[in-house]
Amino acid sequence: MFRFRKVVLASAMLALAGLAGAQSTSNYPGVGRAATPKEVAAWDIDVRPDFKGLPAGSGTVAKGQDVWEGKCAQCHGIFGESGEVFSPLVGGVTPDDIKKGRVANLINPGxxxxxxxxxxxxxxxxxxxINRAMPWTAPKSLTTEEVYSVTAFLLNLSGVVPDNFTLSDKNIREVQDRMPNRNGMTTQHNLWPGKEFGGAKKSDTGNVACMKDCAPEPKVASFLPDFARNAHGNLAEQNRPVGAQHGVDTTRPEVKAGDVVPAPVAAPAAAAAAQAGAQAKPATAFKVDASGADNKAALALTQKNNCTACHxxxxxxxxPSFMDIAKKHAGKTDYLTGKIKSGGAGVWGPIPMPAQTLTDGEAKTVAVWLASGAGR
Structure with a gap:
C-alpha cells in the first residue's frame, strides 16, 4: 500500500512539473492559453510533398466530374480551361511532358x-x-472523397490518368511519378535558405550594406498626360478583375492630393423621395422599411457571408458595387432576394455569382437594404 501511494505521489508531481513547464514556455504570460491537441488537429491539415498528412480515402474521375460541374465549373469552366475569373487550370500539357516530367510549353515564348x-x-x-481553399465561397466544405475525386478529374483532363481511374492514398505516389512538371522544380538556387533544402551555399548577392553618401529618396512623378489618358479606352476594364493590378479608371481625370472627389449619385429611391418634398436622411442614418433591417445589419451580413470579397x-x-445594384433594381426586394439565394451570371457580365447560403431572412435583409438605396 505504501509503494502504491509513492507511485501516485510521483505521478502527481510529474504532472505538475509538466504543467509548470508548459506554462513557463509561453512568451506571453497571462495572454491566452496553449491550444489543445484537438484544436491543433483541426488546423493541422496540410499535406507535404512526401504525402505526410494525407488522409486515407479515394475518389473516382466520374465522381470528380459531378462535383466539378456542381461546385467548381462556375469559376473555372467545364473543362478547367476558363481564364475569365481565375487563371486556367488545364491546358498546355502533352503526353511527352508526362513522360519526361518537364512541360515544354513553359519555355515556349509562343x-x-x-x-x-x-x-x-x-x-x-x-x-x-483544393482541400483547404475550395470552393471559393465555402472553403473546407468538400469531403475527403470529393477532394480525391476533383483531383482525379483535373488529372484526367490533363491526360495524366484514364477515365476510369480511382485516385487514393494507396496509389497517389505512383500518380506523382506522372505529374507533367515533376522535374521542373529545382532547389539548386540561392533563393532557398540553406543546405537542408539542397540550396546553394552562397547568398543571392555579394552586396555589402552601405550607410554613407546615400542618394536622396527618389520622387515618383510618372503620370499619364491628359491627351493620352483615355486614348486606348478605360484601362480598368481591360484587366483581369482579380489580383492586385486592376488598372486606373481613365475615363475620369487623375485624382491628386487635395482634390475634392464628388460624392456618388444618390440612389433612385432617395432621389424620388427628395423630389416629392421629403427630407432625405443622411446615408449614415438611413433606415429601411418595416422589416426592421437597417444599414448596419445589412452591411454586417455582407461581411459575414463574404459578399464583400466580390462587391x-x-x-x-x-x-458590381452595391450602389450600382441599388440603382438598377430600386424597390425590387423580392427579385433581389431570389438572386442572392440562387446566384447567376449574365446580368452584370460573364463572371458568375454562386448561389449563396444565407437564410431566407438574411437574404431579405440584404435585399431590402439594396432595394432601398444601399445606404451606409
Missing amino acids: YPGRTTLMKVPTLSTLWDY AVDKKILG
Missing part, C-alpha cells in the same frame, strides 16, 4: 499562357490547396 497543371510539380500541392459599396471589384 504559347499564350501558363496553366496550373503546366506549372505545379507536386501532386500534394494540388490536393492540399464593395461604391466601386466595382469582381461584381
Whole structure:
C-alpha cells in the first residue's frame, strides 16, 4: 500500500512539473492559453510533398466530374480551361511532358499562357490547396472523397490518368511519378535558405550594406498626360478583375492630393423621395422599411457571408458595387432576394455569382437594404 501511494505521489508531481513547464514556455504570460491537441488537429491539415498528412480515402474521375460541374465549373469552366475569373487550370500539357516530367510549353515564348497543371510539380500541392481553399465561397466544405475525386478529374483532363481511374492514398505516389512538371522544380538556387533544402551555399548577392553618401529618396512623378489618358479606352476594364493590378479608371481625370472627389449619385429611391418634398436622411442614418433591417445589419451580413470579397459599396471589384445594384433594381426586394439565394451570371457580365447560403431572412435583409438605396 505504501509503494502504491509513492507511485501516485510521483505521478502527481510529474504532472505538475509538466504543467509548470508548459506554462513557463509561453512568451506571453497571462495572454491566452496553449491550444489543445484537438484544436491543433483541426488546423493541422496540410499535406507535404512526401504525402505526410494525407488522409486515407479515394475518389473516382466520374465522381470528380459531378462535383466539378456542381461546385467548381462556375469559376473555372467545364473543362478547367476558363481564364475569365481565375487563371486556367488545364491546358498546355502533352503526353511527352508526362513522360519526361518537364512541360515544354513553359519555355515556349509562343504559347499564350501558363496553366496550373503546366506549372505545379507536386501532386500534394494540388490536393492540399483544393482541400483547404475550395470552393471559393465555402472553403473546407468538400469531403475527403470529393477532394480525391476533383483531383482525379483535373488529372484526367490533363491526360495524366484514364477515365476510369480511382485516385487514393494507396496509389497517389505512383500518380506523382506522372505529374507533367515533376522535374521542373529545382532547389539548386540561392533563393532557398540553406543546405537542408539542397540550396546553394552562397547568398543571392555579394552586396555589402552601405550607410554613407546615400542618394536622396527618389520622387515618383510618372503620370499619364491628359491627351493620352483615355486614348486606348478605360484601362480598368481591360484587366483581369482579380489580383492586385486592376488598372486606373481613365475615363475620369487623375485624382491628386487635395482634390475634392464628388460624392456618388444618390440612389433612385432617395432621389424620388427628395423630389416629392421629403427630407432625405443622411446615408449614415438611413433606415429601411418595416422589416426592421437597417444599414448596419445589412452591411454586417455582407461581411459575414463574404459578399464583400466580390462587391464593395461604391466601386466595382469582381461584381458590381452595391450602389450600382441599388440603382438598377430600386424597390425590387423580392427579385433581389431570389438572386442572392440562387446566384447567376449574365446580368452584370460573364463572371458568375454562386448561389449563396444565407437564410431566407438574411437574404431579405440584404435585399431590402439594396432595394432601398444601399445606404451606409
